[in-house]
Amino acid sequence: QVQLVESGGGLVQAGGSLRLSCAASGRTFSNYAMGWFRRAPGKEREFVVGISRNGGSTYYTDSVIGRFTISRDNAKNTVYLQMNSLKPEDTAVYYCAADRTRALPSRIWGAYDTWGQGTQVTVSS
Secondary structure, eight states: OOEEEEEOOOETTTOOEEEEEEOOSSGGGGGGGEEEEEEEETOOEEEEEEOOOOOOOOOOOGTTTTTTEEEEEEEEEEEEEOOOOOOGGGOOEEEEEEEEEEEEEEESSSGGGGEEEEHHHHEOO
């Protein structure tokens, strides 16, 4: 089973960009579909984006389409989330998650086996 460590969060003004990284331990990273979720204060955890094992399929929640891009580098055991045109409503703790059961990413948080500790993203207006 992999272990996940997120990085790259921070404080940014509206319209700015951040790039989150999620580094996985272990040698079987390519066997995992990966997802990014977020939890804003007072709200439920929500799916943001997912990527298939080989990176060929990606799914985005509607609110981030055209602004966020997920990618993965299986040689580096890392998945990335490039976030552009950030809005205050993107403020949340962002978590990456790994699913070893399905080749394609699920939008359901319960499908994921392993979670990172989260990284805070704060977008000021």
